Amino acid sequence: MTLLDPETPGHDNFGPQAPRPELLRTVNPSTWADAFTVARSTAARLPEETVGLAAAIGRVLARDLQAPHDVPHFASSAMDGWAISGDGPWRVVLGARRLEQGEATPIVTGGLLPHGTDAVLRSESGFTSPVDTDTPALHTSVPPAPLLSVGPAAAAGEPRAGQHMRPGGDEARAGDIVIAASTRLNPAHIALAAACSLDVLPVIRNPRVAFVFTGDEVDESGTPASGRVRDSFGPQLPETIRMLGGTPLESRRSADTLESTTAALAASALTADVVITTGGTGHSNVDHLRAALARLGATVIVNGVLMRPGGPSILAVLPNGVFVVCLPGNPLAAMMGLLTLAAPLLARLSGRHDDGRDNEGRDDEGHESGTSRAAPLARASVSTPLAGRAGTTLLLPGTVRGGIATPNSWHGSGMMRGLADADAILVVPEHGVATGERVELLSLPWTRLD
Numbered sequence: 224m225t226l227l228d229p230e231t232p233g234h235d236n237f238g239p240q241a242p243r244p245e246l247l248r249t250v251n252p253s254t255w256a257d258a259f260t261v262a263r264s265t266a267a268r269l270p271e272e273t274v275g276l277a278a279a280i281g282r283v284l285a286r287d288l289q290a291p292h293d294v295p296h297f298a299s300s301a302m303d304g305w306a307i308s309g310d311g312p313w314r315v316v317l318g319a320r321r322l323e324q325g326e327a328t329p330i331v332t333g334g335l336l337p338h339g340t341d342a343v344l345r346s347e348s349g350f351t352s353p354v355d356t357d358t359p360a361l362h363t364s365v366p367p368a369p370l371l372s373v374g375p376a377a378a379a380g381e382p383r384a385g386q387h388m389r390p391g392g393d394e395a396r397a398g399d400i401v402i403a404a405s406t407r408l409n410p411a412h413i414a415l416a417a418a419c420s421l422d423v424l425p426v427i428r429n430p431r432v433a434f435v436f437t438g439d440e441v442d443e444s445g446t447p448a449s450g451r452v453r454d455s456f457g458p459q460l461p462e463t464i465r466m467l468g469g470t471p472l473e474s475r476r477s478a479d480t481l482e483s484t485t486a487a488l489a490a491s492a493l494t495a496d497v498v499i500t501t502g503g504t505g506h507s508n509v510d511h512l513r514a515a516l517a518r519l520g521a522t523v524i525v526n527g528v529l530m531r532p533g534g535p536s537i538l539a540v541l542p543n544g545v546f547v548v549c550l551p552g553n554p555l556a557a558m559m560g561l562l563t564l565a566a567p568l569l570a571r572l573s574g575r576h577d578d579g580r581d582n583e584g585r586d587d588e589g590h591e592s593g594t595s596r597a598a599p600l601a602r603a604s605v606s607t608p609l610a611g612r613a614g615t616t617l618l619l620p621g622t623v624r625g626g627i628a629t630p631n632s633w634h635g636s637g638m639m640r641g642l643a644d645a646d647a648i649l650v651v652p653e654h655g656v657a658t659g660e661r662v663e664l665l666s667l668p669w670t671r672l673d
């Protein structure tokens with residue numbers, strides 16, 4: 224990576240046809256830690272939208288969710304048996320909405336308890352005799368009620384007052400906050416929302432992400448001729464973005480000209496919250512991204528990252544507020560740029576925070592967190608010494624087993640084998656790591672670290 228200041232000698236190395244990279248005047252490359260932190264704190268979260276319950280799984284709740292009524296909203300039986308009132312034996316009545324003392328009525332699990340119910344006697348704990356012989360029938364045309372008694376299989380003390388009853392409001396009272404704002408909704412939250420009789424939920428809108436792939440030498444299918452390459456990004460990047468909480472929009476392919484690159488970027492920015500570009504981040508006369516950003520009036524937020532691979536990655540924002548993440552063309556370099564800049568940006572836009580911290584070092588409630596540094600997800604001890612590189616953070620795809628991290632082979636900037644088999648990315652600081660020391664780990668969109 225060569226990010227030249229125009230004031231320094233050598234600025235004219237770009238060649239006669241190369242666009243002048245005006246953007247380099249103001250911004251220097253960031254350290255990896257700063258780039259990651261800036262990317263996750265520069266945006267505000269997107270506005271809320273309303274979605275159906277099933278569609279809300281995995282989304283971030285925009286506001287506190289209050290129970291609109293008591294949950295459960297009626298008192299029910301926890302067992303199959305009889306709802307009883309007073310002491311037994313009980314006269315069995317059918318279809319009663321109210322029980323008088325000495326009455327019982329059959330009930331199933333979840334059934335609405337009649338008013339006056341004192342307890343539920345389980346079916347295995349009671350028995351009925353066909354006729355209530357203790358109560359002489361006054362009218363011979365009305366059959367006498369069966370009589371319910373406590374049976375020999377009943378537990379000691381059964382039935383107790385309130386036994387096997389589920390009172391209304393047992394789980395929540397009307398107005399209770401049952402799910403806090405900013406919660407990432409899991410399936411159990413959705414079932415809870417359904418129990419609260421809700422049909423839709425307010426969630427943070429997912430960022431819409433469009434793609435611009437550059438590179439005249441790229442083939443989308445078949446075996447490329449020498450000098451040409453198969454496209455690494457088209458088949459996987461949209462789905463990766465979905466895994467990161469974004470909604471992929473259309474992909475555009477731009478020719479390696481300033482006009483084509485600018486036009487593709489401008490068109491993508493009409494509908495997207497974030498545009499991700501690949502390739503063209505360099506300074507040769509076929510790299511036009513920087514000039515296209517300048518032509519569109521972009522403000523560069525991160526102009527290169529002191530990391531390898533992926534150093535030329537850029538984060539910028541267009542005048543209409545659309546973010547642009549520019550990934551280098553080398554396939555692994557692009558993925559490292561994605562994890563360093565796009566993943567935290569999308570997390571912030573969609574309201575998914577790794578640790579709830581913002582760039583002022585406060586958590587979401589405004590408490591001091593003691594650090595403004597966004598923490599990667601995990602740490603692990605390394606199985607082998609990892610040499611550092613002065614002034615650079617190395618990002619190595621690696622395997623993590625039982626808390627021990629080992630870098631994978633094939634981690635060259637243009638290779639994918641190391642990443643394909645990786646559990647995480649080892650973040651190696653410039654001074655390196657000795658065996659047994661711990662490295663920070665960046666999680667991959669498609670794996671969970673245990």
Ligand SMILES: Nc1nc2c(c(=O)[nH]1)N[C@H]1C(S)=C(S)[C@@H](COP(=O)(O)OP(=O)(O)OC[C@H]3O[C@@H](n4cnc5c(N)ncnc54)[C@H](O)[C@@H]3O)O[C@H]1N2
Pocket residue numbers: 224225436437438440441452453454455456457501502503504505506510532533534535550551552553554556636
């Ligand atoms: N003189 C210098 N040259 C380079 C430097 C430097 O500092 N000075 N940095 C190197 C680094 S590091 C990287 S990373 C790359 C960045 O290059 P670009 O972002 O400009 O990308 P391209 O030049 O367009 O392509 C680089 C490489 O990637 C291949 N590529 C591009 N698109 C695809 C795709 N869709 N699928 C697969 N492969 C793709 C392309 O064919 C090239 O091989 O610059 C270095 N050079």
Ligand code: MOO
Pocket residue numbers: 224530531532533534535551553555556557636637
């Ligand atoms: O940043 Mo480049 O990725 O090393 O090839």
